[in-house]
Amino acid sequence: xxxxxxxxxxxxxxxxxxxxxxxxxxxxxxxxxxxxxxxxxxxxxxxxxxxxxxxxxxxxxxxxxxxxxxxxxxxxxxxxxxxxxxxxxxxxxxxxxxxxxxxxxxxxxxxxxxxxxxxxxxxxxxxxxxxxxxxxxxxxxxxxxxxxxxxxxxxxxxxxxxxxxxxxxxxxxxxxxxxxxxxxxxxxxxxxxxxxxxxxxxxxxxxxxxxxxxxxxxxxxxxxxxxxxxxxxxxxxxxxxxxxxxxxxxxxxxxxxxxxxxxxxxxxxxxxxxxxxxxxxxxxxxxxxxxxxxxxxxxxxxxxxxxx
Amino acid sequence: xxxxxxxxxxxxxxxxxxxxxxxxxxxxxxxxxxxxxxxxxxxxxxxxxxxxxxxxxxxxxxxxxxxxxxxxxxxxxxxxxxxxxxxxxxxxxxxxxxxxxxxxxxxxxxxxxxxxxxxxxxxxxxxxxxxxxxxxxxxxxxxxxxxxxxxxxxxxxxxxxxxxxxxxxxxxxxxxxxxxxxxxxxxxxxxxxxxxxxxxxxxxxxxxxxxxxxxxxxxxxxxxxxxxxxxxxxxxxxxxxxxxxxxxxxxxxxxxxxxxxxxxxxxxxxxxxxxxxxxxxxxxxxxxxxxxxxxxxxxxxxxxxxxx
Amino acid sequence: xxxxxxxxxxxxxxxxxxxxxxxxxxxxxxxxxxxxxxxxxxxxxxxxxxxxxxxxxxxxxxxxxxxxxxxxxxxxxxxxxxxxxxxxxxxxxxxxxxxxxxxxxxxxxxxxxxxxxxxxxxxxxxxxxxxxxxxxxxxxxxxxxxxxxxxxxxxxxxxxxxxxxxxxxxxxxxxxxxxxxxxxxxxxxxxxxxxxxxxxxxxxxxxxxxxxxxxxxxxxxxxxxxxxxxxxxxxxxxxxxxxxxxxxxxxxxxxxxxxxxxxxxxxxxxxxxxxxxxxxxxxxxxxxxxxxxxxxxxxxxxxxxxxx
Numbered sequence: 038x039x040x041x042x043x044x045x046x047x048x049x050x051x052x053x054x055x056x057x058x059x060x061x062x063x064x065x066x067x068x069x070x071x072x073x074x075x076x077x078x079x080x081x082x083x084x085x086x087x088x089x090x091x092x093x094x095x096x097x098x099x100x101x102x103x104x105x106x107x108x109x110x111x112x113x114x115x116x117x118x119x120x121x122x123x124x125x126x127x128x129x130x131x132x133x134x135x136x137x138x139x140x141x142x143x144x145x146x147x148x149x150x151x152x153x154x155x156x157x158x159x160x161x162x163x164x165x166x167x168x169x170x171x172x173x174x175x176x177x178x179x180x181x182x183x184x185x186x187x188x189x190x191x192x193x194x195x196x197x198x199x200x201x202x203x204x205x206x207x208x209x210x211x212x213x214x215x216x217x218x219x220x221x222x223x224x225x226x227x228x229x230x231x232x233x234x235x236x237x238x239x240x241x242x243x244x245x246x247x248x249x250x251x252x253x254x255x256x257x258x259x260x261x262x263x264x265x266x267x268x269x270x271x272x273x274x275x276x277x278x279x280x281x282x283x284x285x286x287x288x289x290x291x292x293x294x295x296x297x298x299x300x301x302x303x304x305x306x307x308x309x310x311x312x313x314x315x316x317x318x319x320x321x322x323x324x325x326x327x328x329x330x331x332x333x334x335x336x337x338x339x340x341x342x343x344x345x
Numbered sequence: 346x347x348x349x350x351x352x353x354x355x356x357x358x359x360x361x362x363x364x365x366x367x368x369x370x371x372x373x374x375x376x377x378x379x380x381x382x383x384x385x386x387x388x389x390x391x392x393x394x395x396x397x398x399x400x401x402x403x404x405x406x407x408x409x410x411x412x413x414x415x416x417x418x419x420x421x422x423x424x425x426x427x428x429x430x431x432x433x434x435x436x437x438x439x440x441x442x443x444x445x446x447x448x449x450x451x452x453x454x455x456x457x458x459x460x461x462x463x464x465x466x467x468x469x470x471x472x473x474x475x476x477x478x479x480x481x482x483x484x485x486x487x488x489x490x491x492x493x494x495x496x497x498x499x500x501x502x503x504x505x506x507x508x509x510x511x512x513x514x515x516x517x518x519x520x521x522x523x524x525x526x527x528x529x530x531x532x533x534x535x536x537x538x539x540x541x542x543x544x545x546x547x548x549x550x551x552x553x554x555x556x557x558x559x560x561x562x563x564x565x566x567x568x569x570x571x572x573x574x575x576x577x578x579x580x581x582x583x584x585x586x587x588x589x590x591x592x593x594x595x596x597x598x599x600x601x602x603x604x605x606x607x608x609x610x611x612x613x614x615x616x617x618x619x620x621x622x623x624x625x626x627x628x629x630x631x632x633x634x635x636x637x638x639x640x641x642x643x644x645x646x647x648x649x650x651x652x653x
Numbered sequence: 654x655x656x657x658x659x660x661x662x663x664x665x666x667x668x669x670x671x672x673x674x675x676x677x678x679x680x681x682x683x684x685x686x687x688x689x690x691x692x693x694x695x696x697x698x699x700x701x702x703x704x705x706x707x708x709x710x711x712x713x714x715x716x717x718x719x720x721x722x723x724x725x726x727x728x729x730x731x732x733x734x735x736x737x738x739x740x741x742x743x744x745x746x747x748x749x750x751x752x753x754x755x756x757x758x759x760x761x762x763x764x765x766x767x768x769x770x771x772x773x774x775x776x777x778x779x780x781x782x783x784x785x786x787x788x789x790x791x792x793x794x795x796x797x798x799x800x801x802x803x804x805x806x807x808x809x810x811x812x813x814x815x816x817x818x819x820x821x822x823x824x825x826x827x828x829x830x831x832x833x834x835x836x837x838x839x840x841x842x843x844x845x846x847x848x849x850x851x852x853x854x855x856x857x858x859x860x861x862x863x864x865x866x867x868x869x870x871x872x873x874x875x876x877x878x879x880x881x882x883x884x885x886x887x888x889x890x891x892x893x894x895x896x897x898x899x900x901x902x903x904x905x906x907x908x909x910x911x912x913x914x915x916x917x918x919x920x921x922x923x924x925x926x927x928x929x930x931x932x933x934x935x936x937x938x939x940x941x942x943x944x945x946x947x948x949x950x951x952x953x954x955x956x957x958x959x960x961x
Contacts, residue, residue, distance in 0.1 A: 094728045104460055108430050108467050112402045115428040120731040122724050152720055159724050412768055416738050416775050420710045423736040 059187060059194040062202040063244065064273060068251050068281060075212055088118025094160040097123045097197070100167040100182060106197050106205075110164060122160065149185040157191040169200035169238050174312035177201075178267065198240050201270075207244030210344065211252055214300055217342060222253040222282065225339065227298035229291060230260035232328050236307030236318040243270050245302055246285070250274045253281035259294020260287065261325050263308040291328055298338040303330045303345055367495060367502040370510040371552060372581060376559050376589055383520055396426025402468040405431045405505070408475040408490060414505050414513075418472060430468065457493040465499040477508035477546050482620035485509075486575065506548050515552030518652065519560055522608055525650060530561040530590065533647065535606035537599060538568035540636050544615030544626040551578050553610055554593070558582045561589035567602025568595065569633050571616040599636055606646040611638045611653055675803060675810040678818040679860060680889060684867050684897055691828055704734025710776040713739045713813070716783040716798060722813050722821075726780060738776065765801040773807040785816035785854050790928040793817075794883065814856050817886075823860030826960065827868055830916055833958060838869040838898065841955065843914035845907060846876035848944050852923030852934040859886050861918055862901070866893035872901045875910025877941050879924040907944055914954040919946045919961055 055070060063071055080086075095114045099107065107123065114121040156163055167182035183199040196204050211221070218224050226249050228242055243266065249256040256274070258266065265271070265287060274285045288294040295301060311317040335341050363378060371379055388394075403422045407415065415431065422429040464471055475490035491507040504512050519529070526532050534557050536550055551574065557564040564582070566574065573579070573595060582593045596602040603609060619625040643649050671686060679687055696702075711730045715723065723739065730737040772779055783798035799815040812820050827837070834840050842865050844858055859882065865872040872890070874882065881887070881903060890901045904910040911917060927933040951957050 092732065094724075094731075096724060104432065104455070105463050105467075108402075108404065108432070108464060111430050112428055112467055115402075116400060120728055122727050124720065124724070147720070155721050156724060159721075159728055412740065412763070413771050413775075416710075416712060416740070416772060419738050420736055420775055424708060424710075 057193060059190075059196075060204055061183060061187065061194060061196040061199070063204045063207050063247050063251060064202075064277065068253075071208060071211070071251065074208065075215075078212070086117060090114060090117040090119030090161075093119040093162075095119055095121050096156050096160045096163045097121055098126060098163060098165045098167075098186075099123070099197075100126045100165070101198075103166055103197070106166060110197065119161075149182065150189050153186055153189040154191075157189070160192060162193045162195060163190055164195035164197050165199070166197040167199050169240075171236065171238065171307065172313045174309055177312075178269070200238065201240055201243055202247075203240040203244045206241060207248040210245050210302070211248040213344065214249075214254075215252075218299060221249075224254050224300070225257070225298050226254045226300045226302065227257040227259055227294050227338075229294060229301055229303045229330060230258075230264045230328060231303045231305050231330060232322055232325055233305030236311070236315055237305050239266065239270070239306050242266065242304045242306050245304070246270070246274055247277065250277035250283055250285055251281055253278075253283040255283055256285045257294050257298065258285070258287045259291050260289065261308075261321075261328065262289050263310050263321050264306065265309070266306075267309060292334055292337055295330075295334050295337045299340050300342045300344060301330060301335070301338055303343070365501060367498075367504075368512055369491060369495065369502060369504040369507070371512045371515050371555050371559060372510075372585065376561075379516060379519070379559065383516065383523075386520070394425060398422060398425040398427030398469075401427040401470075403427050403429050404464050404468045404471045405429055406434060406471060406473045406475075406494075407431070407505075408434045408473070409506075411474055411505070414474060418505065427469075457490065458497045461494055461497040462499075465497070468500060470501045470503060471498055472503035472505050473507070474505040475507050477548075479544065479546065479615065480621045482617055485620075486577070508546065509548055509551055510555075511548040511552045514549060515556040518553050518610070519556040521652065522557075522562075523560075526607060529557075532562050532608070533565070533606050534562045534608045534610065535565040535567055535602050535646075537602060537609055537611045537638060538566075538572045538636060539611045539613050539638060540630055540633055541613030544619070544623055545613050547574065547578070547614050550574065550612045550614050553612070554578070554582055555585065558585035558591055558593055559589055561586075561591040563591055564593045565602050565606065566593070566595045567599050568597065569616075569629075569636065570597050571618050571629050572614065573617070574614075575617060600642055600645055603638075603642050603645045607648050608650045608652060609638060609643070609646055611651070673809060675806075675812075676820055677799060677803065677810060677812040677815070679820045679823050679863050679867055680818075680893065684869075687824060687827070687867065691824065691831075694828070702733060706730060706733040706735030706777075709735040709778075711735050711737050712772050712776045712779045713737055714742060714779060714781045714783075714802075715739070715813075716742045716781070717814075719782055719813070722782060726813065735777075765798065766805050769802055769805040770807075773805070776808060778809045778811060779806055780811035780813050781815070782813040783815050785856075787852065787854065787923065788929045790925055793928075794885070816854065817856055817859055818863075819856040819860045822857060823864040826861050826918070827864040829960065830865075830870075831868075834915060837865075840870050840915050841873070841913055842870045842916045842918065843873040843875055843910050843954075845910060845917055845919045845946060846874075846880045846944060847919045847921050847946060848938055848941055849921030852927070852931055853921050855882065855886070855922050858882065858920045858922050861920070862886070862890055863893065866890045866899055866901055867897055869894075869897035869899040871899055873910050873914065874901070874903045875907050876903065876905065877924075877937075877944065878905050879926050879937050880922065881925070882922075883925060908950055908953055911946075911950050911953045915956050916958045916960060917946060917951070917954055919959070 055066075055074070059065070066074075095110075097107065097110050097114075111121045111123060153163070163186060165183060165186050169177035171177065177200045180200045180202070183194070183196060183201075186194050196202055198206070214224075214226065215221055228246055228249070230242075246256060246258060246266065247270075256278070260266075266274075271285075271287070277283075278285045308318050308321055311321060330343065335343065363374075363382070367373070374382075403418075405415065405418050405422075419429045419431060461471070471494060473491060473494050477485035479485065485508045488508045488510070491502070491504060491509075494502050504510055506514070522532075522534065523529055536554055536557070538550075554564060554566060554574065555578075558581075564586070568574075574582075579593075579595070585591075586593045616626050616629055619629060638651065643651065671682075671690070675681070682690075711726075713723065713726050713730075727737045727739060769779070779802060781799060781802050785793035787793065793816045796816045796818070799810070799812060799817075802810050812818055814822070830840075830842070831837055844862055844865070846858075862872060862874060862882065863886075866889075872894070882890075887901075887903070893899075894901045924934050924937055927937060946959065951959065
């Protein structure tokens with residue numbers, strides 16, 4: 038991956054500085070480190086990988102159902118020689134409580150703190166999927182479940198989609214764009230909000246936007262005014278774009294947002310002003326029936342490349 | 346397995362023509378191919394097998410609960426060196442919708458089409474268990490879930506019991522009969538309908554009957570008139586018996602059906618005239634309280650060999 | 654583990670007499686055999702273990718949810734080279750009926766007898782977790798589910814916590830105490846009943862007490878009169894203490910029970926007089942609000958060593 042990887046110094050011990058670190062958001066890593074991860078991924082894919090996880094256990098904790106992530110993670114861990122331990126929280130099995138003050142009265146419920154401390158002794162890494170509750174933004178904005186895992190784990194935490202981030206997806210999207218465009222610097226990409234029957238989490242658009250900003254792209258976020266990403270996110274995007282030489286802007290008009298885009302990424306997400314109130318979100322969305330991507334508005338883009 | 350395998354030509358590349366094919370019904374394979382499969386199974390059992398699935402992933406999708414099939418499939422894949430990925434559909438985890446027109450409104454539900462296309466990229470084969478709904482024969486007769494898997498998968502589909510067939514069980518039954526009788530050609534076998542508290546699926550009797558017909562046996566199906574197998578099935582049985590040199594007949598009297606049988610296979614199944622109406626089926630069954638296999642009527646058979 | 658292992662004879666074939674035996678209670682094994690197991694565990698931990706389970710399958714049957722036991726068992730079997738098959742009974746998947754007379758009317762339910770006989774043919778050992786129903790002591794005192802597994806299995810049964818015993822935990826507690834104290838003979842240990850919001854099973858205190866008695870410790874059980882362990886258990890403890898040279902006594906006063914203890918193990922459990930009646934148990938417990946372990950009463954002990 039020579040494109041996004043420009044300026045990387047030769048190292049005798051590649052990935053040395055990544056060992057032991059959690060992977061919770063691409064924002065925790067420099068562009069150079071992420072590029073090295075992508076290089077390694079490509080090497081695994083093309084040259085092969087051996088069994089670097091031989092004798093290792095990786096817990097895969099799912100607070101939410103999953104097909105793709107579960108299958109690819111179980112298979113990935115096994116093919117690298119490790120043992121995946123899949124645990125589904127809540128669905129008839131056992132449940133985990135992340136709020137420290139809450140008194141447990143059932144035998145099937147325990148605090149994340151205890152669970153994570155124990156798991157840390159058994160396995161070499163813990164991967165977690167924990168969607169937001171979509172009830173309270175004050176709660177979800179702190180990524181409470183993932184935060185507790187990070188706080189109490191003695192082994193690296195891998196985020197398989199949390200309230201705020203989906204870094205594996207975000208990095209895969211960077212790779213896909215790199216394969217389509219080559220160098221990503223100053224390439225025009227539009228993240229377009231589109232209508233959907235339900236208010237959806239921010240993790241995927243957040244991590245997509247972050248990847249674009251970290252790899253020096255000129256990112257346009259096209260969305261109705263009520264569907265702006267969070268202030269924390271916007272500020273993070275601007276900082277990253279400043280570092281990478283890219284840019285970020287928000288446009289409240291879909292056609293204007295699509296014009297000249299080399300890549301369009303369509304996604305729906307909940308409006309923060311209506312967070313926890315699906316009815317109010319539905320009412321707001323009703324005014325944006327024309328926020329869809331079709332052959333007509335794709336003509337406004339530069340190359341008609343569409344990701345979904 | 347020299348008995349059922351007579352007439353097989355020597356081949357330099359055994360099983361070459363089976364590579365990449367789905368295993369959804371024994372009816373999709375010639376007797377020679379099935380015999381070769383059984384030979385290979387016996388060789389694995391007696392001589393050993395190595396790790397032919399090393400580096401391969403096999404998805405095991407269960408729309409319905411399972412103990413035997415799940416345990417034997419997980420263990421089988423692992424012992425051949427592969428990685429089984431078990432996914433339970435619906436039970437608190439995620440659900441799959443096979444009807445193309447249906448609009449998804451939940452995050453946990455997706456169309457089989459999307460799921461299968463993704464799985465096809467991750468794994469090397471997909472095994473599926475999908476019982477019939479037992480509500481509508483018009484629906485179940487098309488084996489809708491299995492059909493969608495076949496339609497969208499780019500890797501082989503293995504049927505772990507669908508609406509219409511249970512080919513692994515059917516082939517195992519052929520092997521059991523071969524071990525008991527030697528050559529199966531023109532051996533008298535009776536598939537006897539017996540009473541049961543509930544209307545049950547046709548997959549097991551269908552695949553048993555099909556195996557008998559494909560291996561040249563003289564098959565008697567003993568059942569009350571309302572419990573005839575489907576017309577499609579009967580026609581398939583007659584075609585296969587014609588090819589194999591066997592025969593198939595239906596007898597509406599249990600004692601007459603048992604007389605002279607070298608093997609009796611007892612099984613209950615739903616009456617097609619009452620499909621989707623368990624109450625009507627119960628009323629019909631009430632007239633057939635004496636459709637049971639016991640020491641008395643087993644005396645009518647030739648060898649008192651009983652499978653269940 | 655030279656301490657608890659004193660008097661062990663040299664053997665050419667270590668563990669030979671353990672091969673093929675079930676591990677349902679430490680009480681089924683001599684102190685010498687348990688010491689050998691612990692020696693082997695320490696050797697695995699320090700020297701390494703190879704792949705003694707290569708090609709073997711182990712079914713892990715969970716009637717109840719589990720995090721620690723499930724993770725450690727799956728990982729343990731895999732790291733020793735075997736294939737763990739995890740089956741969760743009841744939770745949306747399938748259920749097992751242990752009462753022989755009960756008529757099955759659903760396709761998802763089957764008798765343990767059939768299930769265990771089939772599993773015995775597939776796997777090399779069956780591990781079971783089956784908590785008590787906590788409804789009827791007459792039922793739970795016979796450890797009905799575990800008993801059926803033992804009765805019908807042709808391969809060893811491993812108890813991952815049943816109605817009456819948790820031998821893996823009990824043996825681990827012995828190891829922990831040995832690491833803290835060296836030789837366990839005549840060491841003073843107190844099993845202290847403490848209050849808890851709910852009546853809890855006896856398996857953990859039973860197996861802890863049994864381990865103490867089997868390894869020659871001077872065991873004090875401190876509990877209110879209504880919370881005495883069962884008569885069967887007390888009689889077993891006395892027999893084991895007689896064999897090992899240890900002792901066992903019950904004290905109905907917490908402070909007196911703690912005085913001079915070298916190790917305190919705090920645990921709550923249901924009162925047998927109120928078994929199946931949580932309300933009556935709650936009323937009884939209300940009189941024992943001061944049955945807690947704190948810095949104050951830990952001063953009465955000899956070394957302030959506390960296990961939980």
